[in-house]
Amino acid sequence: MSGATNTEALRPRRSVLYMPGANTRALEKAKGLSADSLILDLEDAVAPDAKAEARDNVVAALTSGEYGNRELTIRVNGLDTDWHADDLAAAAAAGPAAVVVPKVNSPADVAAIEAGLQAGGAPEHTKIWAMVETPQAMLDCANIAAASERLTVLVMGTNDLAKELHAAHVPGRQPLLTGLGLCLLGARAAGKVILDGVYNDVRDPEGFEAECRQGAQMGFDGKTLIHPGQLDAANAVFAPADAEVESSREIIAAFEAAQREGKGVVTVNGRMIENLHVENARRVLAMADAIATSAGE
The missing domain is CATH 3.20.20.60 (Phosphoenolpyruvate-binding domains)
Structure with missing residues (x-):
């Protein structure tokens, strides 16, 4: 592919x-x-x-x-x-x-x-x-x-x-x-x-x-x-909304904290978080950063 x-x-x-x-x-x-x-x-x-x-x-x-x-x-x-x-x-x-x-x-x-x-x-x-x-x-x-x-x-x-x-x-x-x-x-x-x-x-x-x-x-x-x-x-x-960026940061922080502590289950605001949610959160933050960088050039 x-x-x-x-x-x-x-x-x-x-x-x-x-x-x-x-x-x-x-x-x-x-x-x-x-x-x-x-x-x-x-x-x-x-x-x-x-x-x-x-x-x-x-x-x-x-x-x-x-x-x-x-x-x-x-x-x-x-x-x-x-x-x-x-x-x-x-x-x-x-x-x-x-x-x-x-x-x-x-x-x-x-x-x-x-x-x-x-x-x-x-x-x-x-x-x-x-x-x-x-x-x-x-x-x-x-x-x-x-x-x-x-x-x-x-x-x-x-x-x-x-x-x-x-x-x-x-x-x-x-x-x-x-x-x-x-x-x-x-x-x-x-x-x-x-x-x-x-x-x-x-x-x-x-x-x-x-x-x-x-x-x-x-x-x-x-x-x-x-x-x-x-x-x-x-x-x-087509830009990530502020709330989406903040939620993405929370998801990544919670997932990384759970990994450090050896926890198998991660929840954020009552929702179970899986790898796909973390991948999407990282994509959102990467795009937000790319937009900010582009605007600053």
């Missing part, structure tokens, strides 16, 4: 913001935003006649060194488009944290992307983020997630999934839950990070926050965003 490294799994990706590659003002503004990660977009946000210019803009932004500790990725056009090969070659040369590829439908697609990066001389740190957004991808998600060590993140493409399912966008996302669940299972089976899809109505902060909470409760590591106004809510919801 392949798996994400501890560094990958614990890198904060609460908020992952798409930025249109053709819009130089937006790329400049992104330098001051509180996003954990940026996806500099060459696909949906860019008109066909602006693809080449956007590619140049994105490479210049990525190599500028002006984005601080934000994780910078490039979304290329899909494998079946005329722009994919040039996008992938440019990304390989620029060396982003990752290349985000839309409509990855099979392990063979992952292999083709990996081969393209290698042929372009991409550095080892440039990973693959596979967008899963079709019924075929949902059904084969476990194999896609495990197809390559270089693939570290799955990204839900919920708009395209809803389109292909002929499903409605409704509060609670009932029509999409099967696909979301299958992809979560596939990601976790392969030890990979998984990001929730976008929320389309930027004028509905309450609905956005509710969907963030749903995604966090389901187990997603963060959410992809289409507007800077969504950053604060995503950053808050």
Whole structure:
């Protein structure tokens, strides 16, 4: 089984913001935003006649060194488009944290992307983020997630999934839950990070926050965003809450004290504590520390 490294799994990706590659003002503004990660977009946000210019803009932004500790990725056009090969070659040369590829439908697609990066001389740190957004991808998600060590993140493409399912966008996302669940299972089976899809109505902060909470409760590591106004809510919801951090400290302290004293049973606030609770508590504290460190850099 392949798996994400501890560094990958614990890198904060609460908020992952798409930025249109053709819009130089937006790329400049992104330098001051509180996003954990940026996806500099060459696909949906860019008109066909602006693809080449956007590619140049994105490479210049990525190599500028002006984005601080934000994780910078490039979304290329899909494998079946005329722009994919040039996008992938440019990304390989620029060396982003990752290349985000839309409509990855099979392990063979992952292999083709990996081969393209290698042929372009991409550095080892440039990973693959596979967008899963079709019924075929949902059904084969476990194999896609495990197809390559270089693939570290799955990204839900919920708009395209809803389109292909002929499903409605409704509060609670009932029509999409099967696909979301299958992809979560596939990601976790392969030890990979998984990001929730976008929320389309930027004028509905309450609905956005509710969907963030749903995604966090389901187990997603963060959410992809289409507007800077969504950053604060995503950053808050996908971070461990203060009460969760305090509870995690109590669990670890009680467990370690019981070990020192040779006790076989550990309870905290009336609840029996097992190894799985301790592992989860340590993960919570590690993520809280990673967020604090990232914010301080």
